[in-house]
Amino acid sequence: MSEPSPLAGDVKGAVSFETAALQTRRPDPRDIDALGHVNNAVYLVWAQDIAVAHWALAAGPGLIDRHLWVVLRHEIDYREPVLPGDEVEIRTWLGRADGPRFARHIDIRRKGAARYSAKVLSDWCLLDGATRKPMRVTHEILEAFGVSGT
Secondary structure (H helix, E strand, O other): OOOOOOOEEOOOOOOOHHHOEEEEEOOOHHHEOOOOOEOHHHHHHHHHHHHHHHHHHHHHHHHHHHEEEEEEEEEEEEOOOOOOOOOEEEEEEEEEEEOOEEEEEEEEEEOOOOOOOEEEEEEEEEEEOOOOOEOOOOHHHHHHHOOOOO
């Protein structure tokens, strides 16, 4: 698996494609499947990687030490293949927070492409780090991400 670039774009206030946090990467030869393009499962790894990077950068050690996130659901749509040597831009932004759940959007596309190669909508659940039980998304977490609770 190739290494992503450091997170760029808006870490705080990432609420749309235009305001999204951004990583770039190139597929590793091991990411390519028998059809000659990036394997579908790799897109999900890339989505997970950028989500974790966004949380780590926005939250900092204090929040990270007290909270955990688990994925409840991923919904992924595939449209255009990513081929060996392509550079991809991966963007993430936050959706609605509701109780312990937080929606996260991810758009993966070849650099300069008008259409996505894959788009992901993930439903994340916040857990208390000590009890590992679901907990409501707090104002402190919303503030760290620079978003409102809508």
